[in-house]
Amino acid sequence: MVLPFKHEPFTDFTVESNISEFKSALEKVQGELGQEYPLIINGEKIYTDDKLSSYNPADKSQLIGKVSKATKEHVDQAMDSALEAFKTWSSWTAAERADVLYKAAAIVRRRKHEFSAWLVYDAGKPWNQADGDTAEGIDFMEYYARQMVELEKGKEINDRANEQNTYFYQAMGPGVTIPPWNFAFAIVAGTTVGPIVAGNPVLLKPSENTPVIAYKLAEVLEEAGLPKGVLNFVPGDPAEIGDYLVDHKDTHFINFTGSRATGTRIMERAAKVQEGQTFLKRVVAEMGGKDTIIVDKDADLDLAADSIVNSAFGFSGQKCSACSRAVIHEDVYDEVLEKSIALTEKLIRVGNPADKNVYMGAVVNQKQFDKIKEYIEIGKNEGQLAFGGETDDAKGYFVHPTIFKDVDPEARIMQEEIFGPVVGFAKASNFDELLEIANNTEYGLTGAVISNNRSHLNKARYSFNVGNLYFNRGCTAAIVGYHPFGGFKMSGTDSKAGGPDYLQHFLEAKMVSETF
Known part of the structure; x- marks a missing residue:
């Protein structure tokens, strides 16, 4: 039995036991700093010579980790993998896909302080902010899983005499997620698992500032049972692979959070139909505020x-x-x-x-x-x-x-x-x-x-x-689930992340009418 959605509680850092547990998590993560992390394409771990290096913003000399950089050739391999995975992943029921997210949320919940500690080092987040970031990532997984189960039921429309009409949603195809560094777990999780639970494989290009915590999310989803090829982890230099990911003829959607300049550039490039492209790309963009x-x-x-x-x-x-x-x-x-x-x-x-x-x-x-x-x-x-x-x-x-x-x-x-x-x-x-x-x-x-x-x-x-x-x-x-998030004007497409309409950005509505 799946319980109703409930917001993940924040940790009270006035409680001595919580302080002690968090310090232990910081010590554990500190012992793991400086490691190298691969790309993940079709479930395979690929190490490259060229690396992104992440350093602690509060201590410029402290290396958090080195993450392999993807090339355009890796993007092509990842997209081929995603297209193949789409054939089966999109046929899973919403409940089956949701189960992967429930398991992933449970894994992160058990290791909550550890993930928050990575945010302290990789993103420079104070304890409360890191704890909230991790809690929000758990919330996204739990909430979107439940939302997709509801959406699979479709919407009621009218029938006529001798005519039965149905209205339902189906997955679009592979897409690209480009999240920011400031919510290096929460937004990475939300913008990745939303399209995935809707049935779409994702190529994830995390921010070059915080790639290590993004890799940790990919590990969790794999542990939770996500089939190979559904999530392909392709960090890299935006100048080298950013436009290529957006322009790719098989990219069905771009899920972006970041600056106004980059968001409008994505909108412009996504509007161009590439040779061999047989659909219009969909852009979800959250682009900042004042x-x-x-x-x-x-x-x-x-x-x-x-x-x-x-x-x-x-x-x-x-x-x-x-x-x-x-x-x-x-x-x-x-x-x-x-x-x-x-x-x-x-x-x-x-x-x-x-x-x-x-x-x-x-x-x-x-x-x-x-x-x-x-x-x-x-x-x-x-x-x-x-x-x-x-x-x-x-x-x-x-x-x-x-x-x-x-x-x-x-x-x-x-x-x-x-x-x-x-x-x-x-x-x-x-x-x-x-x-x-x-x-x-x-x-x-x-x-x-x-x-x-x-x-x-x-x-x-x-x-x-x-x-x-x-x-x-x-x-x-x-x-x-309480404050669906997204803005007007140059703040973006008002996607309302964490709300009841969000997953529809990554679904195609279909009507079938049968006459008897």
Whole structure:
């Protein structure tokens, strides 16, 4: 008997036994650092001379692992394997495919701290963030398994006299998953197992920043009984194989999470029909955000400060949902700013999460560090530095929480995605102006409104133009099955990951009518 979906609980790190168990997991993983990992094509492990090297963002000298790099020839081999696997995998019942995901979720659940420890090292995640990442990956496997069992039943449509009509879903064919580094287990898991449980083999090209934890997912799915060829693990240089994966004539879908620039490039390339291609490719793209928390004059100001600080600085602001804009009614602006600075000062400690439980670790790599540092310098000319601004890349890529005040809503730091622990404060004179500023970017992913004015909340419900809108809480931390995730405008295709419509992106609806 399969139980109803239930969100995987988070670990309470105020409990001493949990702390001790997590430290043991960190020690175990530390003993496994520096290993080499292969490609996986048709169930075969293939080692190549050319490798991707992953280093701890908080300790640049610490090698996490070396992962073999795929070439275009490997992509062709993987696609041939996927096409062959599709013939049988697509014929499995939804319940049979779901069983593989249930088993995989159970394996990860038993080894939860171990997977989170890999995230600490491979992605630089603090303990709480790593634990949430692993829990979300488990949730994706459990939730999508149940959703596919329901979808297999099809949808009810009408019959006529002497005519029976059925409406059902079937798998599309092989596709490509290109996940990001910031949720290096959760999004990798969700974007991979969603298409797979729908009956489609996947070529997985993980981020070159976090390939080791992605390989661990592939191992788990193999252990859970996933047939060879259904998941082919093909990490590599985006410049070498990225376009090739997207352009391939047998790629039925591209499931992408990442930057706006890469997402729009994929959309453009996928639209071109290649020689030998007999279908239109489907693109699912989640492409980032520039997310705003509105604070009304009639609001709980302590809640406002807590929402802004945790949404802005959780995982060093390296979330597409992170709050990088706080737009506050002028009557309470100074008080919310003061409370936010005080809370940041009290709450946030920066350090290496492999050494101890800290609030913020390092940002992912030198490129991101340099980008964020440059935006901090830009911010000093566009507003007033109210808190933080320190950076240090001597040992790791550390950027301290940074708050700018009195920033023009049209300023670059209020319009461009920084993807770091930087938040700009702006003020407005009324609720309409607060909403107008919140909507003035090209993105439309998440947003939040802190207010006790019901008419204002009702107005925001339909006028705040984002895919995920939260009232009286922060704008991050969507939970699978509770907060289906995806945005409007240049934030992507509004795929609503972790929701009841997601798997339909990887299925073809079919109608059969029989006359008697």
